[in-house]
Amino acid sequence: MSAVRAYNFSSGPAIMPLEVLESAAAELTDWQGSGMSVMEVSHRGKAFVACAAETEARLRSVMGIPDDYAVLFLQGGATGQFSAIPLNLTAPGDTIDVLHTGQWSAKAISEARKYGVDVRVVTDEKASNYTTTPAAGSYELNPAATYVHYTPNETIGGVAFHYVPETGDVPLVADMSSMILSEPVDVSKYGLIYAGTQKNMGPSGMCVVIVRRDLMGHARPETPTIVEYSGMAANDSMLNTPPTFGIYLLGKILAWVESKGGVEGIAEINRAKAAALYEYIDASDFYSNPVAPDSRSIMNVTFVLANPELDKAFVAQAEAAGLTNLAGHRSVGGMRASIYNAMPREGVDALIAFMADFAAKNS
Numbered sequence: 604m605s606a607v608r609a610y611n612f613s614s615g616p617a618i619m620p621l622e623v624l625e626s627a628a629a630e631l632t633d634w635q636g637s638g639m640s641v642m643e644v645s646h647r648g649k650a651f652v653a654c655a656a657e658t659e660a661r662l663r664s665v666m667g668i669p670d671d672y673a674v675l676f677l678q679g680g681a682t683g684q685f686s687a688i689p690l691n692l693t694a695p696g697d698t699i700d701v702l703h704t705g706q707w708s709a710k711a712i713s714e715a716r717k718y719g720v721d722v723r724v725v726t727d728e729k730a731s732n733y734t735t736t737p738a739a740g741s742y743e744l745n746p747a748a749t750y751v752h753y754t755p756n757e758t759i760g761g762v763a764f765h766y767v768p769e770t771g772d773v774p775l776v777a778d779m780s781s782m783i784l785s786e787p788v789d790v791s792k793y794g795l796i797y798a799g800t801q802k803n804m805g806p807s808g809m810c811v812v813i814v815r816r817d818l819m820g821h822a823r824p825e826t827p828t829i830v831e832y833s834g835m836a837a838n839d840s841m842l843n844t845p846p847t848f849g850i851y852l853l854g855k856i857l858a859w860v861e862s863k864g865g866v867e868g869i870a871e872i873n874r875a876k877a878a879a880l881y882e883y884i885d886a887s888d889f890y891s892n893p894v895a896p897d898s899r900s901i902m903n904v905t906f907v908l909a910n911p912e913l914d915k916a917f918v919a920q921a922e923a924a925g926l927t928n929l930a931g932h933r934s935v936g937g938m939r940a941s942i943y944n945a946m947p948r949e950g951v952d953a954l955i956a957f958m959a960d961f962a963a964k965n966s
Contacts (some may be wrong), residue, residue, distance in 0.1 A: 877901035
């Protein structure tokens with residue numbers, strides 16, 4: 604067993620706060636004096652019902668979620684919501700608008716089309732190889748659309764919106780999987796927010812859905828019960844056995860976020876980490892970042908080496924130095940450093956030091 608904890612730059616499942624892991628480990632075999640782990644107790648028991656209620660309350664507090672929004676803890680990850688959202692919010696023949704900025708928005712487009720929905724791709728950043736986001740106001744939305752969907756942060760390409768699209772009375776739907784809790788979000792601007800938990804919110808396997816209550820209760824008759832929002836909301840996400848360990852760990856992570864000054868404090872830390880890494884890359888002749896400066900993610904920093912033949916050596920030597928999971932997505936290549944909330948500044952500084960040393964030895 605390694606005596607030194609790695610700096611894990613994986614895009615997900617991702618690094619988690621050490622304090623949270625240690626706290627969970629300390630009560631793994633005996634949670635609240637039950638003589639059982641939280642994974643073994645009944646989800647119907649008073650102790651876990653209280654745990655789930657506390658997690659929801661913490662999330663509402665940390666994100667400032669208004670009372671007219673339901674919070675759901677669902678299984679199937681964010682990918683499950685690519686189907687659940689059109690099933691819950693549309694009828695066959697409805698139109699939705701989508702802002703296409705990368706592979707995750709592409710998946711949402713593809714899945715929605717399976718349900719007889721007219722998907723209007725109102726902007727597509729293909730011309731830039733998905734290294735840009737559209738300028739605000741540069742696209743025309745359909746005022747009769749059922750909803751507008753976008754991905755504020757594209758994990759694979761390291762591309763992010765730095766504004767919230769204005770959609771008027773049309774509900775805005777956002778896949779926030781790789782940026783939720785990383786900076787303040789005005790929930791009231793959205794009809795629905797969804798996020799897989801494996802990046803900033805805990806282990807994989809769960810998706811958090813934050814949905815305005817007036818959008819629920821209109822699901823198609825064929826919608827599977829397991830993804831029908833109003834039924835899940837009425838049963839506190841416990842229509843079936845919920846992802847108990849994920850709910851428990853999310854509660855601990857939210858307490859950790861509070862200890863860092865909430866999302867405002869976390870955002871300040873995240874911006875400083877990203878700025879340091881981008882500053883080093885931009886000053887280098889050995890590395891470069893392909894993303895337009897006004898569209899760069901503070902969560903997923905992509906970069907390429909001047910000589911791609913050195914990619915494998917870079918990844919191998921970085922891993923030997925305790926800097927893991929830096930290879931870029933197989934579809935784009937290069938490198939990607941995912942620096943989510945739990946990545947300490949020391950990890951980013953260690954990466955920069957390694958990059959400088961590697962460049963000096965291979966230039």
